[in-house]
Amino acid sequence: MWMDKRAGVALVLAGLVAACAAVAFAQPLVPSGVQDFYFRGSQPLTPGAPLPPPLEGEAEGLVEAGSCKLCHGNQGFEEQWPDSNSPYERWRYSMMAQAYRDPVFQAQLHIAEKDAVGSSDACLRCHAPVAWQSNRVAPPYDPADLFPTDTDGVSCSICHRSVDPDNKPGAPVPDLEILQALGSNRPVASGALGPAGKAASQGHLVIDPKDRRRGPFDLGPAFGYHQWEQSQWHRESGLCITCHDISNPVFSKQVDGSYTLNAPNQPHPTGNKYDMYPLDRLGSEWMASAFASGPVTQTIPGPGGTLVGRFGGVDRVSYASCQDCHMPTLVNTGCLPIFGQPIRQDYPQHNFQGGNTWVIRAVGDLFDPLDSNLDDYAGNLDVQGIDEAVERNKEMLRRASDLEVKVIGSRLRARIINESGHRLPGGFSEGTAMWVNVKFFGPGNTLVQERGAYNPATAELTRDSKVYEAKQGVDATMALLTGLPVGPSFHLDVNNKMFFDNRIPPRGFSNAGFAQVQAAPVGYVYADGQHWDDTLFDIPAGTVRAEVRVFYQTTTKEYIEWLRDNADKPANSTTYIKPPAGSSATTLGQVVHEQWVKWGRSTPVEMDVALTAARRCAADMAGPGQSLGADGELTADDIIVFLNFFFASGALADIAGPGQTTVPDGEFTADDIIVFLNGFFAGC
Numbered sequence: 001m002w003m004d005k006r007a008g009v010a011l012v013l014a015g016l017v018a019a020c021a022a023v024a025f026a027q028p029l030v031p032s033g034v035q036d037f038y039f040r041g042s043q044p045l046t047p048g049a050p051l052p053p054p055l056e057g058e059a060e061g062l063v064e065a066g067s068c069k070l071c072h073g074n075q076g077f078e079e080q081w082p083d084s085n086s087p088y089e090r091w092r093y094s095m096m097a098q099a100y101r102d103p104v105f106q107a108q109l110h111i112a113e114k115d116a117v118g119s120s121d122a123c124l125r126c127h128a129p130v131a132w133q134s135n136r137v138a139p140p141y142d143p144a145d146l147f148p149t150d151t152d153g154v155s156c157s158i159c160h161r162s163v164d165p166d167n168k169p170g171a172p173v174p175d176l177e178i179l180q181a182l183g184s185n186r187p188v189a190s191g192a193l194g195p196a197g198k199a200a201s202q203g204h205l206v207i208d209p210k211d212r213r214r215g216p217f218d219l220g221p222a223f224g225y226h227q228w229e230q231s232q233w234h235r236e237s238g239l240c241i242t243c244h245d246i247s248n249p250v251f252s253k254q255v256d257g258s259y260t261l262n263a264p265n266q267p268h269p270t271g272n273k274y275d276m277y278p279l280d281r282l283g284s285e286w287m288a289s290a291f292a293s294g295p296v297t298q299t300i301p302g303p304g305g306t307l308v309g310r311f312g313g314v315d316r317v318s319y320a321s322c323q324d325c326h327m328p329t330l331v332n333t334g335c336l337p338i339f340g341q342p343i344r345q346d347y348p349q350h351n352f353q354g355g356n357t358w359v360i361r362a363v364g365d366l367f368d369p370l371d372s373n374l375d376d377y378a379g380n381l382d383v384q385g386i387d388e389a390v391e392r393n394k395e396m397l398r399r400a401s402d403l404e405v406k407v408i409g410s411r412l413r414a415r416i417i418n419e420s421g422h423r424l425p426g427g428f429s430e431g432t433a434m435w436v437n438v439k440f441f442g443p444g445n446t447l448v449q450e451r452g453a454y455n456p457a458t459a460e461l462t463r464d465s466k467v468y469e470a471k472q473g474v475d476a477t478m479a480l481l482t483g484l485p486v487g488p489s490f491h492l493d494v495n496n497k498m499f500f501d502n503r504i505p506p507r508g509f510s511n512a513g514f515a516q517v518q519a520a521p522v523g524y525v526y527a528d529g530q531h532w533d534d535t536l537f538d539i540p541a542g543t544v545r546a547e548v549r550v551f552y553q554t555t556t557k558e559y560i561e562w563l564r565d566n567a568d569k570p571a572n573s574t575t576y577i578k579p580p581a582g583s584s585a586t587t588l589g590q591v592v593h594e595q596w597v598k599w600g601r602s603t604p605v606e607m608d609v610a611l612t613a614a615r616r617c618a619a620d621m622a623g624p625g626q627s628l629g630a631d632g633e634l635t636a637d638d639i640i641v642f643l644n645f646f647f648a649s650g651a652l653a654d655i656a657g658p659g660q661t662t663v664p665d666g667e668f669t670a671d672d673i674i675v676f677l678n679g680f681f682a683g684c
């Protein structure tokens with residue numbers, strides 16, 4: 001039934017597109033219709049029927065977060081529950097609560113629908129799931145059709161009514177019936193799709209049609225505040241991976257590894273995400289990491305700092321699921337203490353802290369907290385809450401990696417170790433960058449050289465250092481079709497090729513495992529097991545010390561300027577995103593760009609810093625067994641190799657000139673020996 005209705009809409013749309021083309025409107029880049037963006041899982045509620053109001057008590061409606069706030073928020077009870085770490089208060093400052101209001105999303109959504117008709121249906125399925133499930137964003141999508149509470153992004157009811165599509169033993173009793181009732185929309189069992197035995201849900205959200213709220217705890221037979229089911233799935237990553245693997249169903253994977261367009265306006269032929277184009281594989285990266293077969297403890301061999309207490313609360317010694325790191329536990333209650341429920345030792349905080357450190361500020365600015373309409377939903381953000389949320393995300397970034405710096409001969413090695421549960425930087429790759437900044441200083445703190453310099457006034461990054469990033473774009477076939485040049489592009493829904501991906505893999509990485517989930521490194525090599533990366537910098541002459549830093553930027557200048565220039569939807573007092581008072585922006589793209597400038601151009605976050613003595617170390621010339629080449633250690637091997645070269649007049653021993661200057665002069669004299677020994681005994 002649903003398919004019929006939407007097919008009708010698509011036909012109308014296709015007609016409209018043809019009509020628009022005739023009068024020379026901007027053409028979509030690819031032929032598509034809403035059917036291309038069909039995913040299995042729950043479909044919008046009965047088409048044509050009156051829309052069920054999302055009110056408490058209506059069995060089918062997805063109850064809004066503002067109603068959960070009454071018992072799961074602390075408003076009016078700040079003294080009894082002072083830390084405001086209630087589910088509601090933490091969730092509303094997370095990017096998930098703002099997944100629809102997010103102006104970066106809004107801009108990209110507008111461009112996506114221009115590029116590929118019908119694609120907004122896929123976007124809204126994850127970014128405005130309440131509206132989508134309630135059939136209020138069916139194409140042609142009009143933001144005016146949304147209820148204000150629909151704009152609460154990934155809200156409580158979406159996660160807490162979601163059903164494990166794998167129906168593992170111990171799942172809530174109603175689940176099997178719910179899944180069977182989906183018929184051909186039922187998600188395919190994941191074991192057949194992903195690495196065996198690991199959750200591989202498909203972006204296929206299954207929502208309990210009844211308002212049974214699922215969570216990890218047994219609330220007991222006497223619990224009467226609402227319907228509930230105990231659900232182990234809420235402790236598992238599969239819940240999150242439903243949305244945190246993003247696939248474009250317009251493309252099918254070919255045997256040669258390329259991706260080609262499917263016949264227009266038809267569902268993907270297999271519906272298997274691993275046959276679609278992988279826009280984001282964060283969830284699958286986790287599945288192919290040591291965390292999925294974990295838990296991972298601090299005892300894991302290899303480089304890296306301790307994991308004890310790093311992410312999930314002070315006492316946590318091991319990590320496995322997304323929740324372990326993104327919902328740190330606390331001794332607390334999950335509802336107002338007045339209900340007399342037990343204090344939980346493992347109450348999960350709804351932080352969902354990630355890497356985004358500026359968009360929440362833009363949301364706070366664009367949606368007026370004094371607007372009384374906003375009172376009952378999460379657009380109403382106050383400055384203190386925003387500051388705290390940004391600080392949680394910065395702290396997450398600081399904990400995401402460790403930096404080890406070592407002088408090896410005349411070079412400085414910066415090793416960055418990924419401590420997160422997926423690639424670093426992870427997830428949405430458009431415009432996200434992480435880089436190494438090195439400053440070499442001479443005596444008296446004079447700056448000798450800087451690599452990877454960032455100019456905060458222009459947001460320009462000098463690309464003479466290592467930048468970790470992924471670049472997706474269009475291949476030759478898609479270039480021909482779209483008129484875009486072959487190579488990286490930000491048109492995310494027509495991109496069909498990964499051009500470069502050197503983001504650092506997580507613990508347990510294997511090339512085969514990552515290739516299996518369409519996440520292999522591209523244009524860069526990581527050995528199996530390598531969850532770190534090294535960069536070697538030549539130490540300039542005259543250097544005595546170095547400062548090494550690792551930075552993360554949520555949104556780069558290149559990406560935001562592209563949004564500014566391409567999201568040309570008018571922004572005025574009647575549109576969803578309105579230019580704030582004093583703004584001169586007239587388009588959505590300009591509003592987003594203006595916000596980015598206003599909030600510090602997505603100020604890079606310093607993830608790590610290391611200060612180190614750094615001189616070129618000519619005395620380090622050999623490794624174990626007198627193998628040639630610096631190894632960062634000064635041992636008898638170095639002396640033997642030096643002397644061998646010296647007496648054979650080998651160039652390697654020419655390290656000094658007259659007066660013991662450290663300039664090779666083609667002569668083998670006492671100067672060379674003295675400089676070598678000085679260096680050796682000073683440890684360089």
Ligand code: HEC
Pocket residue numbers: 063064065067068069070071072156157160213214215216217218219225226228229230231333334335336339341342344
């Ligand atoms: C009238 C008060 C009240 C309202 C309103 C309310 N809840 Fe609850 N809820 C509770 C209490 C009390 C608990 C028990 C908490 C505990 O024992 O830790 C609870 C527990 C839960 C649990 C835990 C279930 C489990 O098995 O682990 C979830 C999930 C939940 N509520 C979701 C919601 C959602 C979603 C909303 C809004 C749509 C909501 N609640 C609205 C009172 C309420």
Ligand code: HEC
Pocket residue numbers: 237240241244282283286291311319320321322323324325326353354355356396397399400401419420421422423424425426427428432
């Ligand atoms: C061992 C801890 C750990 C585990 C397990 C983990 N994460 Fe993360 N995650 C992090 C850290 C640290 C960051 C911050 C670094 C970054 O942004 O890449 C992060 C970042 C993220 C981001 C933001 C990425 C960005 O920068 O845009 C998302 C989304 C995310 N994680 C989701 C998940 C999901 C979903 C899972 C489970 C499938 C998961 N994480 C498992 C530690 C973890």
Ligand code: HEC
Pocket residue numbers: 065068069072087088089091092096154155156157159160215216217234235239323324327332333334335344347348350
């Ligand atoms: C992105 C998914 C997601 C969203 C959105 C979400 N939750 Fe949760 N919630 C979870 C998960 C997962 C757990 C269990 C985590 C664990 O135990 O490791 C949980 C646990 C809970 C619990 C159990 C805690 C207790 O002590 O009883 C309550 C209550 C709860 N959530 C309420 C809410 C409310 C209210 C909202 C909205 C304001 C909300 N949740 C939004 C995923 C979500």
Ligand code: HEC
Pocket residue numbers: 095096098099100102105125126127129154158159205239240241242243244322323326327352353354355356393
């Ligand atoms: C219904 C789909 C959905 C589910 C289920 C879901 N997420 Fe998300 N999540 C999103 C979307 C959409 C965003 C992007 C919001 C934005 O930036 O506009 C997001 C953002 C995030 C971020 C912030 C990323 C950043 O850049 O800072 C984290 C962290 C995260 N999710 C973790 C989780 C975890 C952990 C779970 C499981 C408990 C989960 N998500 C379940 C859709 C979902």
Ligand code: HEC
Pocket residue numbers: 102104105106108109110112119120122123124125126127203242243244245246247282354356359426427428493
């Ligand atoms: C399967 C669920 C899913 C679908 C479909 C989806 N997204 Fe997302 N989107 C996410 C998640 C999850 C994140 C957060 C990823 C992260 O930060 O790692 C995200 C992040 C984003 C961001 C980054 C926001 C920011 O503030 O940095 C943009 C922009 C975006 N999505 C646009 C779109 C558009 C446009 C579409 C449709 C063409 C779309 N998404 C389809 C789940 C989805």
